[in-house]
Amino acid sequence: MxxxxxxxxxxxxxxxxxxxxxxxxxxPCRACLSGxxxxxxxxxxxxxxxxLTTSVTVRPPGARPPAGAAPDGGAGAWAGEVWTFLRRRLPxxxxxxxxxxxxxxxxxxxxxxxxxxxxxxxxxxxxEAAVPVAGDAGGWSVPARTLAQWAYEFxxxxxxxxxxxHLAVIAGGLLLLDGRTTGLPxxxxxADFPDEWAVVVLDSATRKDxxxxxxxxxxxxxxGDARLAAYRERTDAASAAVxxxxxxxxxxxxxxxxxxxxxxxxxxxxxxxxxxxxxRSLALRAADLPLKLSGAGGGxxxxxxxxxxxxxEVVARLRRALGPAHPRARVIPARAAAGLxxxxxxxxxx
Numbered sequence: 001m002x003x004x005x006x007x008x009x010x011x012x013x014x015x016x017x018x019x020x021x022x023x024x025x026x027x028p029c030r031a032c033l034s035g036x037x038x039x040x041x042x043x044x045x046x047x048x049x050x051x052l053t054t055s056v057t058v059r060p061p062g063a064r065p066p067a068g069a070a071p072d073g074g075a076g077a078w079a080g081e082v083w084t085f086l087r088r089r090l091p092x093x094x095x096x097x098x099x100x101x102x103x104x105x106x107x108x109x110x111x112x113x114x115x116x117x118x119x120x121x122x123x124x125x126x127x128e129a130a131v132p133v134a135g136d137a138g139g140w141s142v143p144a145r146t147l148a149q150w151a152y153e154f155x156x157x158x159x160x161x162x163x164x165x166h167l168a169v170i171a172g173g174l175l176l177l178d179g180r181t182t183g184l185p186x187x188x189x190x191a192d193f194p195d196e197w198a199v200v201v202l203d204s205a206t207r208k209d210x211x212x213x214x215x216x217x218x219x220x221x222x223x224g225d226a227r228l229a230a231y232r233e234r235t236d237a238a239s240a241a242v243x244x245x246x247x248x249x250x251x252x253x254x255x256x257x258x259x260x261x262x263x264x265x266x267x268x269x270x271x272x273x274x275x276x277x278x279x280r281s282l283a284l285r286a287a288d289l290p291l292k293l294s295g296a297g298g299g300x301x302x303x304x305x306x307x308x309x310x311x312x313e314v315v316a317r318l319r320r321a322l323g324p325a326h327p328r329a330r331v332i333p334a335r336a337a338a339g340l341x342x343x344x345x346x347x348x349x350x
Contacts, residue, residue, distance in 0.1 A: 023129030024057035025121040028337040029106040030113045030168035031199065031294045031303040033246075033254075034239040034261035036271070037217055039179040040162030041228075043236035044188070046243050047168035047175045050199060051337040052106040054117035058129040059099045066101055074102035075122060082122040085154050090127070098129060107330070109207035111295015116165035120151045124340060144170055144341035152184050161214050172339020176243045190345035193336035194249050198311040199303060202279055202291060202318060205328035206299035213296040217269070231268040235261055254305055255290035262292040271297025279329065286321035287314045308335075 028049040035045020056075065073079065083097035102121070106114040127142040142150075148170050152163040163184035164177055174193050177185040220228040241257035262280075266272035272293055279302060283289045291302035306314045311333050318331045 023125055024055060024100075025124035025128070025340065026053050026055045027117040027121040027124070027169050027340050028053050028172060029104075029117050030165060031201070031334075032111070032164070033258055033292065033294075033303070034242045035164070035177070035179075035235055036265060036296060037162070037214075037269075038232060038235060038239070039164035039177055039185045040181060041217075041221065041232050042179045042181055043232050044239040044243075045164055045177045045179060045185070045235075046239050046246075047164055047177065048193060048199070049168055049172040049337045049339050050106075050112070050201075050334040052104075052112065052201070052332065052334055053337070054102065054104040054106065054114060054121050056118070056121040056125040057101045058125050059101060061099075073100045074104075075100050075118065078119060079122055082119060082154065083126060085150070086123070086126055089150070097126065100125065107201075107203045107205075107301060107332075109209075109300065110203055111208055111293065111297070111300035112201070113165040113169060113295075116151070116155065117169050119155060120147065120166060120169055120340065123147055123151050123154075144344040147341075148184060148344060159211055159214055160218065161210065167344070168339075170340045171345045172337055172342050173345075174246060174336070175345070176239070187345045189243070190342070191247060193246065196249075196308050197251065197305050197336075198308040199305055199334040199336070200289060200311065200314055200318070201332040201334055202283060202302045202304075203330040203332060204275055204279060204299060204301065205330065206273070206275060208296055208298045208300040210296050213271075213298060227268050231264055234264040234268065238264060251305065251307065258292040258305075259290045265293055265297060269297070273297075273299065276300075276302060279326070282321050282326075283318060287317040289314055289318070 029052045030047045030049050033046040033048055038045045079097050079100055087093045102118060104114050106112045108114055124147060148166045151166045167184060167187060168175055171187060171190055174191045175187055176189040178188045179185045238257050238261035242254060245253035245257050276293055280291045283291045289304040289306055291304045294301055294303045315331050315333050322329050
């Protein structure tokens with residue numbers, strides 16, 4: 001792992017120390033096009049960073065919070081916990097984190113990694129804006145690979161999951177990942193998503209529960225469950241098909257491959273729900289749009305890909321079709337996004 005270093009000062013482009021101008025970070029969310037859980041079960045997965053961003057801004061001492069900001073700045077307990085984690089690795093940091101304002105464009109608990117985006121944004125904002133109590137005027141410069149490793153370790157201690165989300169929001173773009181049973185997955189390939197395609201997110205407004213899901217799957221793994229083995233095999237094949245469809249710019253093949261990935265999630269791992277299946281059927285009838293559940297399931301958001309030129313019409317059709325029967329569900333247009341540090345995809349894993 002690359003070690004953090006002290007930045008030489010603001011004149012070299014370093015973030016200002018605490019008490020100076022506010023620092024911050026903007027991080028995309030991600031959709032999983034195929035491969036839920038394979039990042040820690042072993043196997044291939046495909047992620048796509050989306051321009052539904054999470055931003056964290058470090059506020060100067062004494063600055064008033066923006067109008068409408070939550071009392072905790074929108075970061076909840078994560079800010080204090082991330083700061084405690086950093087203090088164990090960056091000696092000399094003060095006892096309390098700086099005050100932040102956090103905002104997210106992605107729906108919470110939807111399978112789009114909004115929690116990981118917030119955590120990564122806090123890590124980046126804190127390491128670039130904070131200085132040791134007895135240090136000089138420079139901040140800490142933490143390489144992207146180290147940032148990903150730390151964010152993964154932080155979340156693993158809470159949820160016991162994998163590292164797809166951390167690499168997805170940091171590297172951005174389209175990633176083909178090779179899962180590992182321990183540690184971050186390997187970035188096998190990174191590619192730009194076709195400009196002529198766009199993403200449609202259908203948020204079901206029902207929350208998923210990652211922690212319960214991961215406990216259940218780890219129990220299956222320990223028991224040698226045959227359905228889990230079948231899920232891993234079918235989903236790994238679907239991930240390969242998704243990757244080839246995108247690289248070949250074959251939108252029909254992409255929809256079919258994402259549908260195969262969804263069926264494996266539903267039929268072998270019970271990740272879908274009657275409401276999600278109803279919404280999938282509605283999207284096919286109303287807009288001819290295949291949708292796939294993104295994330296661990298039990299709720300959350302469905303994602304589909306359509307021609308960029310048709311996105312506005314697809315969104316309008318879906319919103320009309322939802323009507324009064326699904327008043328809480330939302331249709332959100334999105335595009336592919338660059339990550340916090342795309343160069344991480346070219347860096348060798350430690």
